[in-house]
Amino acid sequence: MTIGFLKQALHVLRQESRHRTPSRVNQWFKWLAPGLLVKRWLLLSASGVLLTTLGFAIWLKLTPVFYTTQFLRQILDRLTDIIPSYISGPLAMVLGFLLVWWGQTRTLGSITEVLMPEGEEELIDLLLAHRRLHRGPRIVVVGGGTGLSNLLRGLKRYSANITAIVTVADDGGSSGRLRREIGVLPPGDIRNCLAALADEEKLLTELFQYRFKAGDGLTGHSFGNLFLTAMSEVTGDLEQAIAASSRVLAVRGQVLPATLSDVRLWAKLSDGRYIEGESSITEANGTIVQIGCTPADPPALPKALKAISEADYIIIGPGSLYTSIIPNLLVPEITAAIAQRDVPRIYVCNIMTQEGETQGYSVGDHIRAIDQACGQPLFGAVLVQKKTPSAKAHIRYAQENSNPVPLDRDVVARLGRRIVLASVMDEDEQTGLVRHDPQQLARVLLRWYSRVEGL
Incomplete structure (x- = not known):
């Protein structure tokens, strides 16, 4: 029965790997890449759990630890009498591995589902890209x-x-009109650069670049120019307006006049x-x-x-x-x-x-x-x-x-x-x-x- 169960577990792993390997394995190995600041914190957390457990045991003068180890020893002795150690040991390791793998997969899947509901990219790929770009x-x-x-x-x-x-010397087109009528610095070139540096925010970028084709006083103006002009009035100057717009567009880097x-x-x-x-x-x-x-x-x-x-x-x-x-x-x-x-x-x-x-x-x-x-x-x-x-x-x-x-x-x-x-x-x-x-x-x-x- 035990050997049959082990074969069944291996079969399940093989079925999973058929759909997800090698890409899934590659994705998991990416978590081992240096510089992600993930492994060190996981190790630190595990060390904290062990230290907390040890401290609790010392506080209770190790009495619970002694009885717990004695109880586990009796269970393991009886288990090895029924199932030989060369079978029960590997079996326990495989089951432990399956539980860890399943738990970590579900945990990361839950995090990814919240952070990336569209699911077009893997979370690890975004983390690696983030670290690479910021370096x-x-x-x-x-x-x-x-x-x-x-x-x-x-x-x-x-x-x-x-x-x-x-x-900020532009005085033609929409920027020139806003400069003459409202007295703001021309936002046109700044708007274009913000849109160019936007981090895959396609809808927001298209909105920022949208140019009105009708409307009394609106024709020819781009939404981005009007937005920057309004933000300049709200925040007090163009510099603050650019900073606020950069957050909206998830800009990589910064644009400065x-x-x-x-x-x-x-x-x-x-x-x-x-x-x-x-x-x-x-x-x-x-x-x-x-x-x-x-x-x-x-x-x-x-x-x-x-x-x-x-x-x-x-x-x-x-x-x-x-x-x-x-x-x-x-x-x-x-x-x-x-x-x-x-x-x-x-x-x-x-x-x-x-x-x-x-x-x-x-x-x-x-x-x-x-x-x-x-x-x-x-x-x-x-x-x-x-x-x-x-x-x-x-x-x-x-x-x-x-x-x-x-x-x-x-x-x-x-x-x-x-x-x-x-x-x-x-x-x-x-x-x-x-x-x-x-x-x-x-x-x-x-x-x-x-x-x-x-x-």
Whole structure:
């Protein structure tokens, strides 16, 4: 009977393993991975139970322990008379193992059901991902526009210690209207970055990006812009509003404005015109020879300076050169903080030129423009797209007076920059639209960082 029962128990285990092994076994072995802070606390709990039991026994002068061991000894002697020890011992071990396995499975299943009702992922996988992301490098990314938010979508897969420093010089579209009508700092670029760093909160992200198509005064506004504006009024400033929105969206990292000052861009063009306003600069369709902001020398957000001082890695761009990247660097404290850091610093150059800002620009021209605005070099390397876009993309962008940014190696070398050449482009086959691929771009940037750090 006993051997038959043992065979039946093994059969049950085999049936279970047929459905769950090897994936289930792999999931269990993941709990043994270092750094989860699970094993040590389980061991500590077990030690506490043993110590409590020992203390209780000592308190009662070991009398209950003596009688209990005597009673158990009599039971075990009689049991081994009926069932030989070479059968009863392994049988008890198997039954004990089954009870432990069943209890732990049900316990973790109950916890997982509460924390993850949809059950799409294993709890251990989330814990491992959480530990990996929070051990990632502290990355500071400086920029704005779609280029920055596109990069953040890729970086958040490698680290949760990301700080996006975003320009607040936008004065067009929904952000511009809110700025003029209510007097708040433009929330558009901040909204895009928050949505990009959101931790798989798809519905909330879509809600944040939703743009009203009808309604008196609402048309053209995005829900995220209105939400940030309302939060700014409730909390008192944009910084607190961003922090509250980050909690709602479960953001990995943080998004910070470069300054809380009401910054307005101005530019001098080669034909002598003086243009004020971020949107007006691009619409002027001229060659920019100088750019600045009013008020001059705006104070930096202290949290942004702190993030830069603690960064392991600083990335500048991608984004519109004069209206997304350089506005952040017109804050002198931001520029000085970056220049003082002896960590890997890289500039991600745009793939295509932009009409009204960088038409006819080469990679070297982009670097010179940043150096001129900052008064000093801020990065030691530049990432340049390797493969050229298709003929369809060339035709599409030629209609917008835009072309691929050419690489002038000799100029870049004279400027003292190292070239990182990689294929990080994503081209829409139907429309010919060219963008940086978030995953490829992040992978190349992290690979370069690891290589530089290893030197």
